Amino acid sequence: MSEFTIPLSRVMVLERTLEHGGTATCKLQRPEASLDAQVYIENDNTTHHIKVTMGPLVSSLTLPRRLATKCQSLRDFLQDLANGRADSGAMSEEALALLEAQDSVDEVLLVGQIAYVINTVNRALPLGAVVTNDQGEVCAAVTGSDKEHLAAAVRAKLQPGHEGLGECA
Structure with a gap:
């Protein structure tokens, strides 16, 4: 074959x-x-x-x-x-969870913002996200217990009029 x-x-x-x-x-x-x-x-x-x-x-x-x-x-x-030659072809559960969290966070971003989703060392809040704008300025930095919690935390930080990091847009 x-x-x-x-x-x-x-x-x-x-x-x-x-x-x-x-x-x-x-x-x-x-x-x-x-x-x-x-x-x-x-x-x-x-x-x-x-x-x-x-x-x-x-x-x-x-x-x-x-x-x-x-x-x-x-x-x-x-x-x-x-052709089945890639040992890393199947993604780990951790990698899939990161991709799903990235997708959830991307849905709440404003135009011109980029999110970087990572694993943390905190077992209670194992996911983290940093959102930047086109100039690389940090707009939000949050942690979450799962993808929904992480996306909600990002949304809360990015709400217009919310004091703090979310004001950069």
């Missing part, structure tokens, strides 16, 4: 998506089958944050923006996932 590969035309779409961010569907092919990978890319000034879904498999990758071989690295990562 042959391996899944990405046709050159799809590599070019991946390259454009990698540079500009957003989503793309990447079809991996082999003679007897094909597989669609949903690729979501979020960029900041220094890195590409990539989330890939292939059926029930979810994985992520972070690449430096200045890496000359970043497109080839992404292509190889996708092919390795499709």
